[in-house]
Amino acid sequence: MSRSLSRLDELRSRLDEINLQLLSLMSKRGAIVKEIGEIKKKQGVQKFDPVREREMLEQLVKHNTGPFDDETIRHLFKQIFKASLELQQDDHKKTLLVSRKDHPQDTVVMVGDEPVGNHRKTVVAGPCSVESEEQVRKVAESMKRQGLRLLRGGAFKPRTSPYDFQGLGEEGLRILRRVADEFDLKVVSEIVNPADMELAVKYVDVIQIGARNMQNFELLKAAGSVRTPVFLKRGMSATVEELLFAAEYIVSRGNRQVILCERGIRTYEKWTRNTLDISAVPLLKQESHLPVFVDISHATGRRDILLPVAKAALAAGADGIMVEVHPEPAVALSDAHQQIDIPQFEKLISDLRESGLLSESQDPASVASSGK
Numbered sequence: 001m002s003r004s005l006s007r008l009d010e011l012r013s014r015l016d017e018i019n020l021q022l023l024s025l026m027s028k029r030g031a032i033v034k035e036i037g038e039i040k041k042k043q044g045v046q047k048f049d050p051v052r053e054r055e056m057l058e059q060l061v062k063h064n065t066g067p068f069d070d071e072t073i074r075h076l077f078k079q080i081f082k083a084s085l086e087l088q089q090d091d092h093k094k095t096l097l098v099s100r101k102d103h104p105q106d107t108v109v110m111v112g113d114e115p116v117g118n119h120r121k122t123v124v125a126g127p128c129s130v131e132s133e134e135q136v137r138k139v140a141e142s143m144k145r146q147g148l149r150l151l152r153g154g155a156f157k158p159r160t161s162p163y164d165f166q167g168l169g170e171e172g173l174r175i176l177r178r179v180a181d182e183f184d185l186k187v188v189s190e191i192v193n194p195a196d197m198e199l200a201v202k203y204v205d206v207i208q209i210g211a212r213n214m215q216n217f218e219l220l221k222a223a224g225s226v227r228t229p230v231f232l233k234r235g236m237s238a239t240v241e242e243l244l245f246a247a248e249y250i251v252s253r254g255n256r257q258v259i260l261c262e263r264g265i266r267t268y269e270k271w272t273r274n275t276l277d278i279s280a281v282p283l284l285k286q287e288s289h290l291p292v293f294v295d296i297s298h299a300t301g302r303r304d305i306l307l308p309v310a311k312a313a314l315a316a317g318a319d320g321i322m323v324e325v326h327p328e329p330a331v332a333l334s335d336a337h338q339q340i341d342i343p344q345f346e347k348l349i350s351d352l353r354e355s356g357l358l359s360e361s362q363d364p365a366s367v368a369s370s371g372k
């Protein structure tokens with residue numbers, strides 16, 4: 001008994017030694033692979049070399065005397081090659097301008113005199129589409145009463161069907177601007193065409209890039225070339241990393257004023273329009289210094305769960321929420337099912353304020369005049 005125990009100990013200590021030798025050999029191998037990577041970088045050749053990998057595997061199998069079978073040897077060495085290749089790739093995260101690594105403090109995006117970000121909790125609200133001045137004014141009046149300042153409205157609508165309402169275009173932007181100026185609000189509106197960027201910045205305070213355009217790289221570049229803040233929504237099938245790369249397109253062109261927005265992703269679930277990826281919020285906050293919002297209307301596509309979803313978003317660390325509000329949702333020209341009316345909107349905001357997740361007012365003037 002004790003003899004076999006000591007034999008076991010002896011064998012295990014030999015394995016410990018071999019592990020260390022393997023580790024040391026792996027480290028030596030890794031250092032060589034990295035040097036090869038540098039040479040390839042200078043020569044501008046591809047890092048992955050499948051022919052070389054196949055030749056090495058053939059050589060190894062030829063020398064294999066067991067006890068591992070050839071397949072196992074192939075598998076183990078393929079893992080080593082894969083890990084080696086990763087050593088040759090650049091660590092993009094480290095160098096991304098949107099990353100927190102070199103920029104630990106939160107970016108505060110200035111929308112005119114309105115700061116967004118750094119956990120201030122901002123609400124962006126307004127109709128899905130601009131339909132008339134009267135419609136926008138009703139929402140704006142309510143926002144003013146509640147001390148909310150960022151008015152949204154779609155003028156250019158990227159609709160799934162070409163037969164659906166496509167928006168009022170420039171006239172929609174004009175309406176938004178007039179109403180916003182009347183109530184001292186800021187305009188957030190989607191732009192879909194890179195050629196419209198110059199026109200847009202005459203009317204809007206924040207350029208929205210919608211989910212369907214998150215990887216429209218020409219649009220991202222155009223948004224990067226202006227100095228108006230950008231509200232960038234996550235594509236419905238985009239990963240968190242792809243959203244950050246999309247933001248990098250804008251920031252790397254010199255426009256550092258970017259707000260990220262999680263708006264739900266496409267899954268098999270049918271009871272919501274999209275599935276809110278709540279973990280994207282803390283992930284984005286962790287990875288990036290940019291403000292992070294949640295569009296609770298698109299994430300759910302329904303009114304009855306907006307409050308708990310908004311609470312979840314704010315509790316998870318979102319810097320704000322976006323919500324679609326229409327004076328008469330039933331007759332809305334787009335997204336009739338998900339927009340809330342003005343009493344529902346005011347109830348949502350007051351419930352959020354009561355919960356302590358949303359601060360009282362974004363508008364110093366409204367706090368002073370309300371006297372409450």
Ligand SMILES: C=C(O[C@@H]1C=C(C(=O)O)C=C[C@H]1O)C(=O)O
Pocket residue numbers: 032033036037047048049050052053080081082084085088
């Ligand atoms: C190290 C190289 O780069 C990569 C890594 C390999 C490895 O780990 O052995 C082999 C081929 C390439 O995919 C190389 O080309 O030699």
